[in-house]
Amino acid sequence: MPTHDLVVVANRLPVDAHTEPDGSVRWVTSPGGLVTAMESVMRGVDSGAWVGWAGSPGEAPEPFEADGMQLYPVDLSAEEVRAYYEGFSNGTLWPLYHDVIADPVFHRTWWDTYREVNERFATAAAQVASPGATVWVHDYQLQLVPTMIRTQRPDLRIGFFNHIPFPPFELFAQLPKRNQVLRGLLGADLVGFQRERDALNFLTCVRQLLGHAHSHHDITVPGIGSEPARTVTARAFPISIDTQAVSALAEDPEVIERARELRRELGDPKKVVVGVDRLDYTKGIRHRLKAWGELLNDGAIDPHDAILVQVATPSRERVDAYRQLRDEVELTVGRINGDFAPIGRPAISYMHRSFDRREMTALYRAADVVLVTALRDGMNLVAKEYVASRPDEQGVLVLSEFAGAADELRAAILVNPHDIDELKTAILHALAMPEDEQRTAMQSLRRQVLDNDVQGWAQSFLGELEAKGRPDEPAAAP
Numbered sequence: 001m002p003t004h005d006l007v008v009v010a011n012r013l014p015v016d017a018h019t020e021p022d023g024s025v026r027w028v029t030s031p032g033g034l035v036t037a038m039e040s041v042m043r044g045v046d047s048g049a050w051v052g053w054a055g056s057p058g059e060a061p062e063p064f065e066a067d068g069m070q071l072y073p074v075d076l077s078a079e080e081v082r083a084y085y086e087g088f089s090n091g092t093l094w095p096l097y098h099d100v101i102a103d104p105v106f107h108r109t110w111w112d113t114y115r116e117v118n119e120r121f122a123t124a125a126a127q128v129a130s131p132g133a134t135v136w137v138h139d140y141q142l143q144l145v146p147t148m149i150r151t152q153r154p155d156l157r158i159g160f161f162n163h164i165p166f167p168p169f170e171l172f173a174q175l176p177k178r179n180q181v182l183r184g185l186l187g188a189d190l191v192g193f194q195r196e197r198d199a200l201n202f203l204t205c206v207r208q209l210l211g212h213a214h215s216h217h218d219i220t221v222p223g224i225g226s227e228p229a230r231t232v233t234a235r236a237f238p239i240s241i242d243t244q245a246v247s248a249l250a251e252d253p254e255v256i257e258r259a260r261e262l263r264r265e266l267g268d269p270k271k272v273v274v275g276v277d278r279l280d281y282t283k284g285i286r287h288r289l290k291a292w293g294e295l296l297n298d299g300a301i302d303p304h305d306a307i308l309v310q311v312a313t314p315s316r317e318r319v320d321a322y323r324q325l326r327d328e329v330e331l332t333v334g335r336i337n338g339d340f341a342p343i344g345r346p347a348i349s350y351m352h353r354s355f356d357r358r359e360m361t362a363l364y365r366a367a368d369v370v371l372v373t374a375l376r377d378g379m380n381l382v383a384k385e386y387v388a389s390r391p392d393e394q395g396v397l398v399l400s401e402f403a404g405a406a407d408e409l410r411a412a413i414l415v416n417p418h419d420i421d422e423l424k425t426a427i428l429h430a431l432a433m434p435e436d437e438q439r440t441a442m443q444s445l446r447r448q449v450l451d452n453d454v455q456g457w458a459q460s461f462l463g464e465l466e467a468k469g470r471p472d473e474p475a476a477a478p
C-alpha cells in the first residue's frame, strides 16, 4: 500500500462520476471550494491523497489518480447512506448545528452507523498515511475520525476543520452522544472553525461537558493512564474562495458578453436581483421570497422594472425537511408570479437546477444586487464569489449577519433576515444605491476577498498544524 505525507479525509471525494453514453464512467473534478483549495495545496506536496465516498452506494471503485492526487474511495451501503449521511449527519447534526431552524431528528441506530462509518474512514486514512504524515479531516460527518485515527496511528499530525457553525452550549447539550462527539474531535491537534464564536462555543462545550480546562484557544486534554496530557488548539480559520480564478473568469470577454445577454433574456429590467443557494432551509430563501412578495404587493417594486432571479441548487432530496422546503418555495414562487408577473415575464425567475461556473459568474456580473439571507451559515461562499466577480466595482451585497462572511464583509448591507421589514428596507436601499456609493463599498469588500483567498486559508491552517510539532517531538516554541 503506497503512503502519503498529506491525507485529506472528507465525506465526498473531489470528483464526480459521469456515465458516458457507452456506459463507461469518467471522473470529473467537482467544482466546490474545498476541492479548489486543496488542489492548490496538494500541488505543493509530493504525495497527497484524498479519502472519501465516491457518491453512489455499493462497492467502492479501486483507488485511482486524478489531478496528481491519489484518491481512495470509501464504500457506503445504501443503508449506511440512509443512516450515516441522510440520518445522523443531515437529519440530526445539520439542523442542531444550525440553530435548530428545523427540528433535529435522532435515532439510536443512526448513531451506531455514524460510528461505524467514521471508523471506516479513519482506517482508510490510517492505512495510507506515511510515518509522521499530516491528516486533515473535514466537516461534521466525520467528527469521530480524529480520535479514531489517533488510536490507530499515534505518530500522525491530525487537523480537523468544521465547515458549518458550532452551536452554543445550550443547543449542543441537546445532542445525544454529545461527549463522544467532543472526544472524537479532541483527537485532533488543531480544530478549525469558520468564526471565532464557533471556536468559543466549542471551548465552552469542552469545559462544561468534559471538564477540560483551556487557556485562550489551547485545551489541555489529560492523557489516559500513563500518557502525558496533550494540547489541542481550537480557533477560527475563515474559509474563502479561489479569488484569482473567479476574478479571471469575471474578466473573460465571453463571460461579460454572457452577462449582457442574460439581462436581455430577462427582458432588460432596470434592476436584476439575484439569490444563489443550495435549496436548504438554512439559507433563508422563504424569508427572501416573503420580503420580495411584500415589496411587490406594497407597490414599492414595479415588476416591469425589477426581477428576482433565484437559483436553488437541488440538495439532499431524500431528507423530508428538504422535500417540504422545496414544496413551500415553489408554491410561494408560483403564487407571487401568479399575483404580480406581467404577461411574458416572471416577477421571480426560479431555477431548481445547477449551472456551470461560467454561467454563475455571468449571473453575478449581471446582478445589481445579490441577496444572501441565511438564517445560519458557516461562511457562505456565494457572498465572496459575488464580490470577486465584480472587478467593475459595481453591485450591492445584502448579507445576513448570521452568515460567517458577515465577520469579514463589513461593507455589505448587513441584515437580520428574521426581520422582514428590515430586509425589505435593505433591498430598497440596495436598489437605490448610487454608483459612487456602490463603488466605495465594493472596493472595501474586494480588498477583503482579494487579500484572503482559499489558498491562504489552507496554508494558514496547515502552517499552524505544522508549528504544533509532531506528536513524538517536543512542542515547538510559541
Ligand code: GDG
Pocket: 031, 032, 033, 163, 164, 239, 276, 277, 278, 311, 313, 353, 354, 355, 356, 357, 360, 377, 378, 379, 380, 381, 382, 385
Ligand atoms: C458549506 C457551509 C461554507 C451553488 N449552486 C451552484 C454552484 N454553487 C456553489 C456556490 C458556492 C457553493 O456552491 C456553495 O457554498 P456555500 O458556502 O454558499 O454553502 P454550502 O454548500 O452550504 O457550504 C458554508 C462552505 O461549506 C465552505 O466551508 O461557506 O457555510 O454550509 O461555491 O457558487 N456552483 C455551480 N453551479 C450551481 O448551480 N457551479
